[in-house]
Amino acid sequence: MSTLLASMPGRRLSRRRSAKTDPLRRLGRLATRLQQALSSPAPQHAQLDYCLDRIVGRSDAFRRDHSRHRNAARHGWPAATSRTRDDLLDRLSDLRATITDAYALHTGPAWRIDRVVSAWQLLEELRSLEEFEDHELHAKDGAISVTTEPIVLEDVPLGRFQIVLNVARLCSGRIDASLFSVVALEPNPPHGDESITHPHVRDGAPCLGDATVPIQTAVRQGRLNDAFRLVERVLQTYNPASSYRSLSEWTYVTCDNCGDGVSPDESAICSACEQTLCCHCDASCQGCHESFCQGCVETTSDGEHNVCSRCAGHCAHCAAADLDSRLDDQDGLCRSCFDERESEDPAEEDAEEASAAEPDPASPLLPSTIPTVLISTPTLTPTPSAEAEPVT
Amino acid sequence: MTIFFINNDGGGFAANLEVADETTVARLFADRMPGRKAEDYLIRVDRQPVTADHLLTPGSRVSFTPTKIAGASHRIASRRSVVHRTPA
Numbered sequence: 001m002s003t004l005l006a007s008m009p010g011r012r013l014s015r016r017r018s019a020k021t022d023p024l025r026r027l028g029r030l031a032t033r034l035q036q037a038l039s040s041p042a043p044q045h046a047q048l049d050y051c052l053d054r055i056v057g058r059s060d061a062f063r064r065d066h067s068r069h070r071n072a073a074r075h076g077w078p079a080a081t082s083r084t085r086d087d088l089l090d091r092l093s094d095l096r097a098t099i100t101d102a103y104a105l106h107t108g109p110a111w112r113i114d115r116v117v118s119a120w121q122l123l124e125e126l127r128s129l130e131e132f133e134d135h136e137l138h139a140k141d142g143a144i145s146v147t148t149e150p151i152v153l154e155d156v157p158l159g160r161f162q163i164v165l166n167v168a169r170l171c172s173g174r175i176d177a178s179l180f181s182v183v184a185l186e187p188n189p190p191h192g193d194e195s196i197t198h199p200h201v202r203d204g205a206p207c208l209g210d211a212t213v214p215i216q217t218a219v220r221q222g223r224l225n226d227a228f229r230l231v232e233r234v235l236q237t238y239n240p241a242s243s244y245r246s247l248s249e250w251t252y253v254t255c256d257n258c259g260d261g262v263s264p265d266e267s268a269i270c271s272a273c274e275q276t277l278c279c280h281c282d283a284s285c286q287g288c289h290e291s292f293c294q295g296c297v298e299t300t301s302d303g304e305h306n307v308c309s310r311c312a313g314h315c316a317h318c319a320a321a322d323l324d325s326r327l328d329d330q331d332g333l334c335r336s337c338f339d340e341r342e343s344e345d346p347a348e349e350d351a352e353e354a355s356a357a358e359p360d361p362a363s364p365l366l367p368s369t370i371p372t373v374l375i376s377t378p379t380l381t382p383t384p385s386a387e388a389e390p391v392t
Numbered sequence: 393m394t395i396f397f398i399n400n401d402g403g404g405f406a407a408n409l410e411v412a413d414e415t416t417v418a419r420l421f422a423d424r425m426p427g428r429k430a431e432d433y434l435i436r437v438d439r440q441p442v443t444a445d446h447l448l449t450p451g452s453r454v455s456f457t458p459t460k461i462a463g464a465s466h467r468i469a470s471r472r473s474v475v476h477r478t479p480a
Contacts, residue, residue: 128439200463209463214404221406223398225439229457230400233434239462 030137030144030167031122037171038117038222054098054178062091079259083192090202117222125224132228133160142168146228147185151198153238154247158198159186163231165224175219180231182206190245192254192261198235199243208234209242257281257293272296272308287311287323301334395448398455399424401433411448418444425456434459 069084126144129135134147145164152158162183169179181204184197195203208215211230218227240246252261255278262278268291270277275293283297284290285308297306298321305323313324315334322334330338397409397420411420417437421430421444430444434457437446448454 131439207463209461211461211463214400217404217406218400223406226398226400226404226455226457229434230404230461233458233461234463237460237462242462 027123027126027137028119031119031126033171034122034167034222034224035117035119037167037173038122038220051098055095058091058095058098062088062095065091079254079256082259122222122224125222128225129228131225132232142166142171144224145183146232148232148235150186151235153199153236156188156247156250158188159184161185161198161201161235163228163235165228170219175216176212178205179219180206180208180215180227182231182235188250190250191252193245196244199238199240199245199247200234202244206231206234207242207244209239255281270296285311287325301336393448393450395420395450395452395454397424398453400455400457401425401428415448416444417442417446417448417454420448420454421456432459433457 065084065088069081069088072080072084126137129137129144129146132146133149136143136145143164143166145162148161148163150157150160162185164181164183166179166181182198182201183204184201187194187197189196197204198206200207200209208231211234215227215230218224218230238247240248249261251264253264253267253276254260255262255267256275257277258281260278260280262276266279268277268279268282269275270293271290272292273296277291277293281293282291283294283306285292285297286300286305287307288311290308292306292308297308298312299306300322301315301318301320307321307323311323312321313327314321315327315337316332317337318334320334320336326335327333333341393411393413393415394408395411396406398404398406417435418430421428421433421435425433434455435442436455436457437448438453439455
């Protein structure tokens with residue numbers, strides 16, 4: 001009877017369908033695939049191919065960033081030049097790390113099998129991933145993923161992360177940090193760099209730091225649960241000494257003028273062009289005291305103050321900018337021109353002063369002495385004898 | 393008795409380990425992790441969190457995993473720190 005059932009087309013279809021849909025069978029197939037990968041080291045050429053791909057990929061990224069940096073420098077954009085220079089150095093650092101990894105891989109001790117893991121043990125490991133809040137197994141896509149709880153570091157909410165183990169990469173013989181990628185499910189990147197979703201994650205690649213070796217050991221020994229748990233522990237930990245971006249600067253905004261980071265509380269917005277400004281690039285108008293960038297204000301002739309277009313007037317003599325209200329008080333002249341005009345006509349002024357101060361001999365109310373220093377015109381200077389003798 | 397001991401700290405390793413009968417988790421931790429604090433580790437037996445006085449049994453799978461593991465960044469740490477200047 002069973003033979004008969006098995007020979008029926010419908011029965012075969014049913015079996016095939018159940019093999020595809022049965023979660024346990026899927027787990028079993030994945031466990032078998034993992035067991036084969038962990039039981040035999042990848043051929044040397046496969047590892048070489050992988051290293052070469054990584055180096056070429058990073059070289060391409062470096063070339064792209066170099067082009068962006070060159071364009072920014074050529075156009076004379078200081079903020080963009082600074083930013084692209086940072087990106088360029090990051091790429092260079094990545095490239096160096098990749099080459100170092102490749103060198104270590106090919107010069108270090110050969111990859112050895114620490115412990116022969118059975119498919120049954122790996123099946124148990126895969127099933128144990130249920131302890132994570134959420135987990136997914138994509139045998140076809142070659143990925144195993146778990147989801148962390150929402151992560152908050154130093155009061156900065158970073159959201160949940162999906163930790164993905166690339167099975168295809170594992171099967172190609174790669175047992176290093178690149179096995180895992182991290183996807184931010186509710187990304188909260190720092191201002192100005194969306195590639196960073198966590199202080200230790202950039203472009204989806206976690207930098208595992210102290211966990212690198214224990215994770216490699218765990219994967220080699222088939223302890224997938226431990227490996228995922230270690231990555232999760234890294235995500236739950238903040239190491240300020242070596243982070244892509246400090247958490248204290250996570251909410252910083254970038255000054256559009258100089259490219260520096262600045263706390264939102266200490267930043268300003270240009271009232272004219274709405275650029276974000278740090279305290280050093282904030283050129284407040286002396287008239288209205290509103291914030292402006294350097295490009296939206298004019299500097300007064302004395303070089304000490306800034307005035308916006310609404311508060312600015314121009315000197316009738318030299319056309320220099322100054323406060324409109326001040327120009328009114330200075331006969332339409334800026335401070336420099338006004339002072340210059342005042343100092344240019346001393347003779348006329350002195351003559352006026354002298355005539356006002358000349359003693360009237362007919363007046364008995366005049367003081368007995370007049371300080372001669374008040375009279376600077378030579379023609380009006382009294383004789384030494386007169387200076388010595390009091391006027392009577 | 394023999395247990396399967398996993399230490400996820402440092403280099404990380406897993407091995408079968410001979411321990412005395414009626415060894416507790418706290419005793420094992422003190423023996424294997426001298427100078428460390430138990431509260432800094434996620435301690436599990438047979439994949440389940442346990443108390444310090446939990447008695448180990450033959451074949452127990454014991455794992456010690458640090459609760460905090462410092463990640464890093466590939467680049468030089470201080471190079472790209474955002475410049476923060478205080479207001480003049």
